[in-house]
Amino acid sequence: MFIHENIVAAASRNPDSLAIVDGDDKLSYGQLLAWATRLAKSFSNVLPRGSRVALNLEKSPAAIAAMLGTLLAGCAYVPIDPANPMERRRFILRDSGASALVVDASTAAEWERETTVTAGLALILDPNVEAAIVERSEAAPVTCASTEVERSTTQASDLAYVLYTSGSTGEPKGVMITHENAAAFVGWALDRFDINPADHIAVHAPLHFDLPVLDVYAGLARGACLFPVRADVARFPEGLVRFLREKEISVLYAVPSALTALVSRSTLTRAGIPSLRLLLYAGEEFHANPLSRLMSSVPQARVFNLYGPIETNVVAAHELLRPPLAGERIPLGCAVQGTKIVILDANGSAITDADVQGEIVVSGPSVSPGYLNRPEITRQSRVVVCQDGHSFPAYRTGDFGYWDIDGQLRFVGRRDGTVKTRGFRVDLGDVEAVILACPSVAEAAVIAVPHPEYTTRLLGFVVPIPGLSMEESTLVAWCRERLPPYMIPEKLAVREVLPKTSTGKIARRALLAESEQSWP
Amino acid sequence: MNSDCEDDILDQIIAILRRILRDPGIVLSSATELKHIGSFDSLALFRLIAEIELASGVELDPQYIVPETFATPAQIAQIFARQIKASATL
Numbered sequence: 136m137f138i139h140e141n142i143v144a145a146a147s148r149n150p151d152s153l154a155i156v157d158g159d160d161k162l163s164y165g166q167l168l169a170w171a172t173r174l175a176k177s178f179s180n181v182l183p184r185g186s187r188v189a190l191n192l193e194k195s196p197a198a199i200a201a202m203l204g205t206l207l208a209g210c211a212y213v214p215i216d217p218a219n220p221m222e223r224r225r226f227i228l229r230d231s232g233a234s235a236l237v238v239d240a241s242t243a244a245e246w247e248r249e250t251t252v253t254a255g256l257a258l259i260l261d262p263n264v265e266a267a268i269v270e271r272s273e274a275a276p277v278t279c280a281s282t283e284v285e286r287s288t289t290q291a292s293d294l295a296y297v298l299y300t301s302g303s304t305g306e307p308k309g310v311m312i313t314h315e316n317a318a319a320f321v322g323w324a325l326d327r328f329d330i331n332p333a334d335h336i337a338v339h340a341p342l343h344f345d346l347p348v349l350d351v352y353a354g355l356a357r358g359a360c361l362f363p364v365r366a367d368v369a370r371f372p373e374g375l376v377r378f379l380r381e382k383e384i385s386v387l388y389a390v391p392s393a394l395t396a397l398v399s400r401s402t403l404t405r406a407g408i409p410s411l412r413l414l415l416y417a418g419e420e421f422h423a424n425p426l427s428r429l430m431s432s433v434p435q436a437r438v439f440n441l442y443g444p445i446e447t448n449v450v451a452a453h454e455l456l457r458p459p460l461a462g463e464r465i466p467l468g469c470a471v472q473g474t475k476i477v478i479l480d481a482n483g484s485a486i487t488d489a490d491v492q493g494e495i496v497v498s499g500p501s502v503s504p505g506y507l508n509r510p511e512i513t514r515q516s517r518v519v520v521c522q523d524g525h526s527f528p529a530y531r532t533g534d535f536g537y538w539d540i541d542g543q544l545r546f547v548g549r550r551d552g553t554v555k556t557r558g559f560r561v562d563l564g565d566v567e568a569v570i571l572a573c574p575s576v577a578e579a580a581v582i583a584v585p586h587p588e589y590t591t592r593l594l595g596f597v598v599p600i601p602g603l604s605m606e607e608s609t610l611v612a613w614c615r616e617r618l619p620p621y622m623i624p625e626k627l628a629v630r631e632v633l634p635k636t637s638t639g640k641i642a643r644r645a646l647l648a649e650s651e652q653s654w655p
Numbered sequence: 656m657n658s659d660c661e662d663d664i665l666d667q668i669i670a671i672l673r674r675i676l677r678d679p680g681i682v683l684s685s686a687t688e689l690k691h692i693g694s695f696d697s698l699a700l701f702r703l704i705a706e707i708e709l710a711s712g713v714e715l716d717p718q719y720i721v722p723e724t725f726a727t728p729a730q731i732a733q734i735f736a737r738q739i740k741a742s743a744t745l
Contacts, residue, residue, distance in 0.1 A: 218693065367690055370697045373720040396697070400704070401717045557697065589698065611677040620696045 137289050137314045138321050139206035141356035153360045155196045162196050174204030174262055181257045182234050184209040189233035191215040191242045194342050194363045197262040199351060201237050211294035214343040217242050219619045225252050227299050231309055237262055291315035297507055298345060300445050301561050305568030309507035310445050319500035320448035323471050324353040328413060332358035336386040339364045345445045346388050372401035383410040390558025391421035395588050398425045407432045417441040419555040419590045421465060427458035442467035444532050448501040450474045451544050466543035474499035476544060477520050478537060485522040489540045492547055496520060496529040554583040556591045559621045566622050573613045575603045578633055580641045581624055584650055594650045595624035596633055605629050658736060665732035671706045675699050685729040713738045
């Protein structure tokens, strides 16, 4: 079944069960489906099947209803982070080719000024105003028979959603996820994790991220109740722990940076989270010390390390059966069902021996067909693998790794300038390109400095055009108009020159050494 | 009425916030609601805590790392002043 069909089935089984709780706002499965169906009908009235619908919404029941409504209408959604500056949001709206834009109270006013960008859109909709009030005030539960949408015949190759991630050129790139991709991933998650109707699932990561795909679609497929974690709660470690305890959260999927903050800056280690039974993490390496303290604080919870770039969904998983020892590195695990993971050497040949490093490439039904409007980058990200007399196409993750002697996949590092900071993927070239576009900048370099809590800190070095002066605050303001907050370097140091290697390239190691001394 | 200690901490907090937020356009006062400042994200929060702890020599009890504490600079100063007073009586 496709991801939205699972939810329709769950709603028909238990229409009165709680689907989403957001503060005092409680939504049953019947109400969620009715809301989504009303939105789907609005889309169907004006949009051809296969259209893309941009969702510039805060994490909320309305956002989840809009995601589901888009899929029910046979369209694909494009979540746009409300925390992004308008320039980046405008770009995503245009680049995605969205025919409709869904806004909410927090984003509507910003788009009202964007008449040029939104002029060609068929529909600009506030799901709260257009659909929620009417549907949700109905006294009688909505039956599923009345919520069917005629256009719901979905093909495996249809786009389900597009997630934008950091590119290398100063512009984000849209990762296309088909219904086959999403169904393969969610189907695996449903088989692997015993999510059930009694579960309370925190939707912790932002909706433009790939982690909530599991929360929302696996959770709702099994009749569990979702608890969206608002950004102003998620930011404060004790605020989050308090939320997890009060809501009796049983399933939490988060990035290590956020979980490390809970260990070091909340009362988690004093009182744990008694209700938590399943803890999933992904997105970056989790260091042994905080992970061990975390696991000791929630000893009743099963803990899994999940691996997979946004382009592939989760392709490897490893269950931790005990807290790691000091300095121990956690394996990425084994390939999930239906996925093939191969390590390639520099010549593109598959490595079968243990402990030999190479690039991790992935093939399988959860792998994205490519980037929206980026055939060249899509082509570069693909490789044909020849193994055991068979050849098949695979996605190049850009991650280096190896198989250990136990057959577990291990992570080593990246082959390009992509880093993780606070769980977000950032291409350093993307940040540099934005800084270099500033008219007074002649040269720029951004480096990632390892940090125990945020994975890495981003630091920038800038050389102004001769004769022009430059203030850090000017550069920061320039970046703020173009980059999401997590991509803005923590420091932007203005220099007369940047150190160079013998081949004339920027000496990033020298900058790294300098930054470790100057900004420990 | 604020104690001298609290006023000193408040001044320090505002100075640290100005440095961390790096936006001369933001007008900061004791009553500024930080949730309305987009650049006051998790990274800014942790830097703020670390810098106040360094300046005051007192580690903030994790139970206070909640939205209410960081609602305004005055709220933060009040909590830190209380922590400093408590540590001095130990």
